[in-house]
Amino acid sequence: MSAWFTDLAETFKRCFIVEDRYMLLVNGIGVTIKVSILAAILGIIIGFFIAICNLSKKKPLNILGKVYTDVIRGTPSVTQLMIIYFVIFATVRWSKWIIAAIAFGINSGAYVSEIIRAGILSIDRGQTEAGRSLGLDAKQTMMKIVVPQAVKNIFPALCNEFITLVKETAIVGYVGLVDIQKAGDFIKSNTYEAFMPLIGTAIIYFVLIKILTVVFAKYEEHLRKSEIR
Amino acid sequence: MGAMIKVNNLRKSFNGTEVLSGINEEINEGEVVVVIGPSGSGKSTFLRCLNLLETPDDGEVIIDGEQINLPKVDVNRVRQKMGMVFQHFNLFPHLTVKQNITLAPVELKKMTPEEADKKAMELLEIVGLSEKADAYPASLSGGQKQRIAIARSLAMEPEIMLFDEPTSALDPEMVGEVLDVMKRLAKSGMTMVVVTHEMGFAKEVGTRLLFIDEGNVLESGDPKEVFEHPQKERTKVFLSKVLV
Numbered sequence: 001m002s003a004w005f006t007d008l009a010e011t012f013k014r015c016f017i018v019e020d021r022y023m024l025l026v027n028g029i030g031v032t033i034k035v036s037i038l039a040a041i042l043g044i045i046i047g048f049f050i051a052i053c054n055l056s057k058k059k060p061l062n063i064l065g066k067v068y069t070d071v072i073r074g075t076p077s078v079t080q081l082m083i084i085y086f087v088i089f090a091t092v093r094w095s096k097w098i099i100a101a102i103a104f105g106i107n108s109g110a111y112v113s114e115i116i117r118a119g120i121l122s123i124d125r126g127q128t129e130a131g132r133s134l135g136l137d138a139k140q141t142m143m144k145i146v147v148p149q150a151v152k153n154i155f156p157a158l159c160n161e162f163i164t165l166v167k168e169t170a171i172v173g174y175v176g177l178v179d180i181q182k183a184g185d186f187i188k189s190n191t192y193e194a195f196m197p198l199i200g201t202a203i204i205y206f207v208l209i210k211i212l213t214v215v216f217a218k219y220e221e222h223l224r225k226s227e228i229r
Numbered sequence: 230m231g232a233m234i235k236v237n238n239l240r241k242s243f244n245g246t247e248v249l250s251g252i253n254e255e256i257n258e259g260e261v262v263v264v265i266g267p268s269g270s271g272k273s274t275f276l277r278c279l280n281l282l283e284t285p286d287d288g289e290v291i292i293d294g295e296q297i298n299l300p301k302v303d304v305n306r307v308r309q310k311m312g313m314v315f316q317h318f319n320l321f322p323h324l325t326v327k328q329n330i331t332l333a334p335v336e337l338k339k340m341t342p343e344e345a346d347k348k349a350m351e352l353l354e355i356v357g358l359s360e361k362a363d364a365y366p367a368s369l370s371g372g373q374k375q376r377i378a379i380a381r382s383l384a385m386e387p388e389i390m391l392f393d394e395p396t397s398a399l400d401p402e403m404v405g406e407v408l409d410v411m412k413r414l415a416k417s418g419m420t421m422v423v424v425t426h427e428m429g430f431a432k433e434v435g436t437r438l439l440f441i442d443e444g445n446v447l448e449s450g451d452p453k454e455v456f457e458h459p460q461k462e463r464t465k466v467f468l469s470k471v472l473v
Binding site: 124126127129130131132133134135136137140144145148149152225226227 | 280
């Protein structure tokens with residue numbers, strides 16, 4: 001038993017301590033977080049506009065929204081990432097992580113748009129009528145009355161989408177970024193150990209997402225304070 | 230004195246069913262016009278056409294001498310002159326009572342936030358709900374919600390107030406407090422158009438009664454007069470059902 005432990009400690013040391021290999025993972029966490037956050041912001045902005053397109057009474061906007069959602073949902077995200085990195089941004093010399101974040105933002109936007117659309121539709125028509133009857137225009141009514149209420153309703157679904165997004169970024173290794181997954185992969189090939197680096201990778205993702213879940217739950221509580229009777 | 234609201238040949242259909250079949254009506258400043266009629270008669274649609282929540286198919290809606298159902302007219306500017314109170318209150322649940330009241334005047338640059346705050350507190354005083362300024366709508370009773378909704382409309386300092394069955398969604402014991410606010414408003418000289426089933430209010434406060442049925446104004450006159458001596462058979466039948 002103690003031999004097994006000594007063995008495990010030895011492997012741990014070789015995988016993470018020797019040659020400061022843990023730094024690969026630390027930097028990887030940074031890349032994962034950077035890409036995820038920028039992608040989430042872009043995803044929400046794109047998602048909002050696509051949702052507005054889908055809800056609009058104007059036919060061309062409807063078609064634009066529908067085509068966008070169809071194309072993104074109908075192709076693998078790894079394919080989208082590679083097309084955006086190697087084709088669309090082939091000659092643009094921006095940081096790799098920014099291009100990757102744009103790719104994930106475009107992808108996430110399609111899913112977020114459906115969430116936002118459902119959220120806006122969930123708000124009673126009377127809210128819009130009340131806003132318009134006071135003299136507010138359609139945009140003011142949307143931004144001051146409908147969207148704040150919709151956000152509260154869709155917050156759990158948006159958190160879910162963000163968590164999915166964080167895990168989706170594990171494919172950025174395809175375009176040469178070293179995130180958590182790729183860092184674990186490097187350690188695996190350098191040490192010829194599979195168990196320790198891969199389990200380590202899994203644990204890091206798990207902890208990261210657990211933290212997010214707790215923070216989101218706290219914030220949701222805060223959002224719901226207007227419902228206290 | 231010119232008419233505050235003038236409606237010429239107002240027509241509106243929904244999916245091929247005609248709801249308003251050419252209404253002509255004039256409402257003067259300071260009048261409290263009570264609109265009654267069977268359900269589905271078009272009385273709410275008539276009211277909603279006045280501030281263009283419904284777009285008329287044909288005819289003219291003239292507010293303060295200006296025809297408003299024309300494409301070039303800025304509807305939002307016109308609506309600022311007309312408050313509306315809904316059956317289901319439609320308070321904004323994510324905002325406090327005070328924020329509900331100040332949102333429109335501040336957003337539309339009619340008042341600074343400080344002025345709007347002051348105005349909100351005055352209005353809350355009038356409707357008797359000063360202590361609820363920082364409460365959220367979810368914590369209020371139906372009657373309180375409707376009084377806040379009236380205050381919210383008044384914050385825009387409208388010339389006309391439209392009421393769409395303001396007491397129909399209330400528990401019976403709360404109807405009185407809302408009607409009281411409306412009575413005081415009527416006394417202050419506000420031009421009001423009220424769609425309601427409250428015959429007592431119609432008799433006591435109404436300066437004129439409109440009976441609408443099947444998209445037409447069948448009868449119009451002094452409320453007491455219409456109640457006691459209805460001219461049309463349909464009015465008689467309707468009143469016999471509601472005045473028990």
